[in-house]
Amino acid sequence: MANSLISVQIIPKTKNGEDVIPYVDEAIKIIQESGIKYEVHPLETTMEGNMDELFQIISKMNKKMMEIGSKNVITQIKVLYQPDGITLSTLTEKYHS
Numbered sequence: 001m002a003n004s005l006i007s008v009q010i011i012p013k014t015k016n017g018e019d020v021i022p023y024v025d026e027a028i029k030i031i032q033e034s035g036i037k038y039e040v041h042p043l044e045t046t047m048e049g050n051m052d053e054l055f056q057i058i059s060k061m062n063k064k065m066m067e068i069g070s071k072n073v074i075t076q077i078k079v080l081y082q083p084d085g086i087t088l089s090t091l092t093e094k095y096h097s
Helices: 021-034 051-067 088-095
Strands: 004-014 037-040 045-049 070-081
Touching: 004 021, 004 051, 021 037, 021 045, 021 051, 045 051, 051 070
Parallel strands: none
Antiparallel strands: 004 045, 004 070, 037 045
């Protein structure tokens, strides 16, 4: 059961001022490959899962930015931790009817 929702925005600093979208795409690819439930939004991506697992994914995202040439990366994170369980739809289902 998921105990956390974590929204993450990754802002890589590229070496020569290149467009960051290809970098962000690589970060989202890490989320996709993890198999967790997630939603991509214009300014952040929200993941659903176990808090420890989600933080490991965020760590991989940051390391990937360095591997593909980013000088550094700012990662903004919002965490909802609810030990008795939480899902993306718990918070948004009333808006999808």
